[in-house]
Structures are given as structure tokens and as C-alpha cells.
Amino acid sequence: MTSLLHFLTDPKIIITTLGTLGVIVVIFLETGAFFGFFFPGDSLLFTAGFLATQGYTSMGWLLIGAFLAAVIGDSVGYAFGRKVGPTIFTKDDSLFFNKKYIGRAQEFYEKYGKKTIILARFVPIVRTFAPIVAGVGTMPYRTFLLFNIIGGFLWTWAMLWLGYGLGSVIPDPDRYVLPIIILIIVASIIPPVWELMKSRR
DSSP states (O other): OHHHHHHHHOHHHHHHHHHHHHHHHHHHHHHHOTTGGGSOHHHHHHHHHHHHTTTSSOHHHHHHHHHHHHHHHHHHHHHHHHHHGGGGGGOOOBTTBOHHHHHHHHHHHHHHGGGHHHHGGGSTTHHHHHHHHHHHTTOOHHHHHHHHHHHHHHHHHHHHHHHHHHHHHSSSGGGGHHHHHHHHHHHHHHHHHHHHHHHHO
């Protein structure tokens, strides 16, 4: 179980083992399945772009596939929220579900409104549950889809091109993959931690 979890959360292992298709599938699962919150979306996209300069992945397919996976994934999350409705808030906690994550996404949604669908893309865990909360709420799907497309494009392309750009200019980039992944993970954690500190104050 531990080795499987390590495999599913290590961006470099996912990329070197499953390639471009693996990245696309993981991005879909992180955004479209309520149990996908533990996948490393930010660091995976960045690392995929970074390693595309070494031939591990195809940048062209990544740009198209990751974008579509993010948009379709959020739409699946929205449909799930529409179907289960408010009962999702009373669902018992389990290994793959925790009500506090839904609560965090709901607070984020109430604070930022429609912009949540865009902003949440850059906040781990929240990006998994924000479309579910939007589906539970009253946001029309046409409105949701517009913000979904904008957010999905900005998130996937920004992370991929950032990784690709650095991979192109850094000599012997393989040496820097792990430190950069750690930096991305830390940067991803800062927004929710900051929000938590503000709410406690």
C-alpha cells in the first residue's frame, strides 16, 4: 500500500513509468474524482514540462491532453455535485473522503464566487472539491464551463511551460528535478496555509 501511494504521488515515477498518457490520466483523476485530491497536480505538470526537454514526454500532447483532462475532470466533478446534492456534506469520512475538504472548498467558493473555479486550480485539494461544490450550489453549467475552460487553460499551460522553460535553460536538468518538485509542493501548500491562518485570526 505504501509503495503504491509513493508511486501515485511521485511525479517523476509517474512520468518515467506511464509517460504522457499517465500524466493526462492523473490530471483527470485529480480534478474529476473526489478521491483524487492526493495526486500531485502542480508538481506533476511542472515536472512533465521539465522532462519534456529530455524526451520523457511530448510537450504538444501534454498541452492538449492535460488541458482537456482538466476541463473534462472539473465537469465530471460538477456533475457529481449536481447528482449527490447536499447529501455530500453528510457523507461519512473514509480513506478517500473527508468532509473538511468539502468544507474548505465551500468556504473558498463563498469567498471568491465564480472566480473560485479559476483560482482553485492553483490550490491543492480545493481544486478537486470546488467543482463539486459548484455543482451542489446554484451555478449554471454554462457559467461554470466558461470559468472551467479559462482556469483549466491557465493552470495546465502555465505549469507545463514553466517547467519546459526551465528545463530548456538549465544545463543537466535531471539533477534539479527533485529540488524543484519540493519547491513546487511547498509553494502549493502556502495558499491554503495562509487562508487557514487568516481564518483563525
